[in-house]
Amino acid sequence: MLNYSIYPLEMILEDYDDFVPEYEEVNFSNGLTLLVERSGKDERKIAKIISSDPQDYLRPELQPGSILKSVFYY
Amino acid sequence: MxxxxxxxxxxxxxxxxxxxxxxxxxxxxxxxxxxPPTEAKNDIHILPIIGQIEGHMVLPPKNKTTKYEHIIPQLVAIEENPNIKGLLIILNTVGGDIEAGLAISEMISSMNTPTVSLVLGGGHSIGVPIAVATDYSFIASTASMTIHPIRLTGLVIGVPQTYDYLDKMQDRIIKFVSTHSRISEEKFRELMFRTGELVRDVGTVLIGKEAVELGLVDEVGGLNAALAKLRSLVRSREEVKQ
Structure with a gap:
């Protein structure tokens, strides 16, 4: 990685070794997959949208950082 | 479950x-x-570019980052969405990954949708090409832009190839900035390597109107000026269509 920043690289990458996020992929709907990060027992935080429909990236409820809750289906 | x-x-x-x-x-x-795709409630969208521009590496969570894998598809969506007439890019960035920054800049500069950028706190390093990539750029009177050479940290093997490589990477930035703003290639290079302005480093800090005087940014202004310009760009674009 070539960084061009006013912050030194050692400051940006501080604690880099301790940072190991756990990601998993969730099939959200047809053609839309979400890469989520475990943020709690029944909670996942959206890390990334994987879709070929550009409009999916503008959906407010799917913005990265939003929380998904898992529920049972009845 | x-x-x-x-x-x-x-x-x-x-x-x-x-x-x-x-x-x-x-x-x-x-x-x-x-x-169905979200209908744009407002015909002007904003894209804040904040903190580090994150590229191929996920940065530790204490960094505030703008991730290119989100920004790039969003730019496609904005370009493709008929309800979105204009895009305002708000910059307050300390720089970041070169490839990611240049990718975002190239995307913005090749958009048909009218774009205006506004540099607020700072648009440093790789933030400079992003700021100049839009159709028109603004800088707040107190905002700053730092222009400095690309640095390598850690072990650098001092062979001529290393220098050539960095020089090539720098050329990409210099070429982009000089083709998308009024500043010349020579002048931008001179600012990048100027001594005596930055503490313990070479480069230049431009504050507000200095960036305008050098031709890097188009105008000093705030939110109202940026939005007014964007609205007028949208209007003239629609007149051309008719």
Whole structure:
């Protein structure tokens, strides 16, 4: 990685070794997959949208950082 | 429990609102179709570019980052969405990954949708090409832009190839900035390697009107000026269409 920043690289990458996020992929709907990060027992935080429909990236409820809750289906 | 069965609940929503959301998902499941693309409520969209520009590496969470894998498809969506007439890019960045920054800059500069950028606190390093990539650029009178050479940290093997490589990477930035703003290649290079301005480093800090005087940014202004310019660009674009 070539960084061009006013912050030194050692400051940006501080604690880099301790940072190991756990990601998993969730099939959200047809053609839309979400890469989520475990943020709690029944909670996942959206890390990334994987879709070929550009409009999916503008959906407010799917913005990265939003929380998904898992529920049972009845 | 099937881990693939999720429904979304926006942060801050109350628990009792859950069944309503679940119903929506149920219809998605039955019809195999998701809701239609969000209709733009406002015909002007904003894209804040804040903190570090994150590229091929996920940065530790204490960094505030703008991730290129989100920005790039969003730019495509904005370009493709007929309801979005203009895009305002707000910059307050300390720089970041060169490839990611240049990718975002190239995307913005090749958009048909009118774009205006506004540098607020700072648009440093790789923030400079992003700021100049738009149709028109503004800088707040107190905002600053730092122009400095690309540095390598850690062990650098001092062979001529290393220097050539960095020089090539720098050329990419210099070429982009000089073709998308009024500043010349020579002048930008001179600013990048100027001594005596930065503490313990070479380079230049430009504050507000200095960036305008050098031709890097088009105008000093704030939000109202940026929005007014964007509206006028949108209007003239629509007149051309008619």
């Amino acid at each position: 099937d881990s693939n069965q999720f429904y979304f609940l926006a942060q801050g929503n109350k628990e009792k609102e859950m069944p309503e959301t679940a119903k929506t998902i149920e219809s998605i499941r039955q019809l195999g179709e998701s809701s």
